[in-house]
Amino acid sequence: MAEKTIRGKIWMLTGTDGNLIEDIDTDQIYHNAFLHITDISQMGAYALGNLEGWKDFSRKASAGDFVVAGRNFGAGSSRQQAVDCFLALGISLILAPSFGAIYFRNAVNSGFPVIKCPALKDFVASQQLKTGDILYINLKTGEARNEIRDTLFSVEPMSRVQEEIYDAGGLFLYGKSGNRGK
Template sequence: MTYEGTAHTFGDNVNTDYITPTDYFSEPIEEIANHVFEPIMPDFHDRFESGDVIVAGENFGSGSSRETAPKALQVAGVSVIVAESFARIFYRNGVAIGLPVVICPGITDAVSQGDNVIVDFDNQTVRNETTGENLETEPMPEEIQSIYEIGGLLAHYEQHPEGLSLD
C-alpha cells in the first residue's frame, strides 16, 4: 500500500482536543470532520485536500480514548498519519478503524508544511518528493497491514471471524 499527498505538519503533543474541538462533540462526525485541528491551525480545512498526509512529532493523539479524533480525520479524508510517536490509545483506535498510522523517527526534521510525501507500507519508507529525502518507518507487522488493507478491524473480523489472519 502506498499513500501520496501534501504534508500538513504538527509538533509534539497534539492532543485529541486539538484534533476534534469539544465545541462540536454533539454534532455528526461529518460536521466534526470540518473542524479538525481548528484550535491550533484554524485554516486547516481551507488548505487540506482529501488524500493529504498528516506529519507530526511525538505523542500524537494524546488525551481522550474516544475514537472521535481518528474517525474525524478519516472522514475528513486524511490518507495516513506519520508521526515520531503516537499516544497508545490513538494508535490502537487508528488501527481499529482502518486509519493508517505510521511511526517514522526523524519525520519532523525531514518534512515541512506543504511538501509532497509518499508513504510506502510495503517498503516501510517515507519519501519526501519535494526534497528527495528518504526515511525508514518502524516495521509494521503483516497482521496490522492486513487490517488496513481490508478497511479496519471490524471489516477484518467480518471476513475472518476465526480471528486475525493473514489469508
C-alpha cells in the first residue's frame, strides 16, 4: 500500500505577475520536438522546457518535490511524456485547481498523485503558499498543512478509483489486483 500522507517542498509555477500560471498546456510541459523519446528516464530534462521562466526547472527541482500550478494544468495533447517527465525527476505530487482531462487520467493511471484544490488561488493571494514551503498532504482525507507557515487547508481527497490505482502502483497492477469494480 502506497503512502497516504506525503511531504514535499513546493515549486509554485508563477508568472511574472506573481500569480500561478493558468492553462499550462502539454506543449509547454513537454515539447513536440522530444516526442520521439520512448525511455522515461530521459524525459526529465525537458520538463517545463517550453514554459516561460521555467526552462531550467529540471535542474532546480529535486526528487520528492511538489509542483503547484494554476487552473487547467496539462490541457491539450494526450502525450504521457508530460506526466512522465515529472516522474523522471522524482516529483512526488502536483497540486492545481483543475487539470486537463486526459492529463489527469494519465497521471492517475501512472499512480502519480495529482490533487485538485479549487481554492488554491485564495491561498496564493493571501500568501499562504510560497515556493520553498514544505507541505504535508493526506491524500485520503484531503487535509493539508504548510509546515513552514503552520497553516492548515484542505484539498480534494483522491477519488476511490484514483486511490485504488495509486495503492496498486499503476493501472495494469490495479487491473490484476482484483480490486477493480468492487
